[in-house]
Amino acid sequence: MIPFHKMHGLGNDFVVLDNRAGTLAVGAARAAALADRRTGIGCDQLILLERPTEGADVVMRIRNPDGSEAGACGNATRCIASLIAAEGGRDRVVVRTIAGDLPAEALPGGLWRVDMGPARLGWQEVPLAAEMDTLHLPLGRGVLMDPAACSMGNPHATFFVPDLDAVPLATLGPSLETDPLFPQRANIGVVQVLTPGHIRLAVWERGAGLTLACGSGACAALVNAARRGLTGRRATVSLPGGDLGIEWRETDGHVLMTGPVATAFTGMLDLDAYPA
Structure with a gap:
């Protein structure tokens, strides 16, 4: 034992x-x-x-x-x-x-802050199957279209929607995770921007499915939202299981995640x- x-x-x-x-x-x-x-x-x-x-x-x-x-x-x-x-x-x-x-x-307060390292934004770093702009991928399923991608140690694709509750992520996630665009599969995040400092996120994790929270997914969501000009470089990310504080540090490009x-x-x- x-x-x-x-x-x-x-x-x-x-x-x-x-x-x-x-x-x-x-x-x-x-x-x-x-x-x-x-x-x-x-x-x-x-x-x-x-x-x-x-x-x-x-x-x-x-x-x-x-x-x-x-x-x-x-x-x-x-x-x-x-x-x-x-x-x-x-x-x-x-x-x-x-x-x-x-x-x-x-x-x-029992919180821990982790330096998740730099956001990796090149197509080969994600990785993707071919050279393309990681800010706008030619990918879509149903209501999910035009994601941004980055790697936070795992490949992430982030979709932006007006209403997170209207997205059937459990249905769309499996085929998006395994799309040929992602040679190592991908974590699929769906974001609703509430304010420039507050976003909602749901994640279909590769190999795991829907989870109540995904730390690297929250980091990727903030980075991709900031790259799109939808948020600043610091935001609260609300997941089904609770909130994470995410900062994309300007000095070195590292992403800091704070949570319980x-x-x-x-x-x-x-x-x-x-x-x-």
């Missing part, structure tokens, strides 16, 4: 396993089984902690419910930063992902009961 944490950021939930000793075997099939909400523990992503190399406090590996690996996850980064910080009595932590290092710091963390419960599991 091994311990696990069930954590969430605004309802975007994670099963966290500590593999810093290097003894746990968790591949795509086992991750998918653990993430299953009927026969496993259930989560939007499985998080595996690994021993870091120099310059980071922990390595975070992210598995989606379909077993695929994600590059970055803002909500998970806040959760993991809070765990690692508590171990050493610190208020600053560097979380390493396959998409890069994410520095995080504790703020008053929570532990739902802890427990023990028999890893061998799940397929390898």
Whole structure:
């Protein structure tokens, strides 16, 4: 039996396993089984902690419910930063992902701020299947047309609509995620701009589907909204699970995300009961 944490950021939930000793075997099939909400523990992503190399406090590996690996996850980064910080009595932590290092710091009120790194705006950085303007993609399904794209460690396409509630994202999301325009699939965000400092967002996450919150999606939404001239470089992003504060820093192009963390419960599991 091994311990696990069930954590969430605004309802975007994670099963966290500590593999810093290097003894746990968790591949795509086992991750998918653990993430299953009927026969496993259930989560939007499985998080595996690994021993870091120099310059980071922990390595975070992210598995989606379909077993695929994600590059970055803002909500998970806040959760993991809070765990690692508590171990050493610190208020600053560097979380390493396959998409890069994410520095995080504790703020008053139980909030954590994560530097998600620079927004990547080139077509090859997203990536897209061919050279094109990432501010206006030739893509549409039903009421969703003309998205902007960027990468925040994961590829994101952001659509802008007048009424978020009128968008059947659960229906349109699967085909948009897997459109040939996105060789690595894409997270699909839909934004309603309320004011220049406040937007609403819903996200269909690649490999996970609809989630209550998506941290990297919120970062991409603010960046793309600012690029379109719809907002400033700082805004509150309201998701189904709650609010995130996002800032696209002008000095270096880095995107800062601020939000809460929570532990739902802890427990023990028999890893061998799940397929390898």
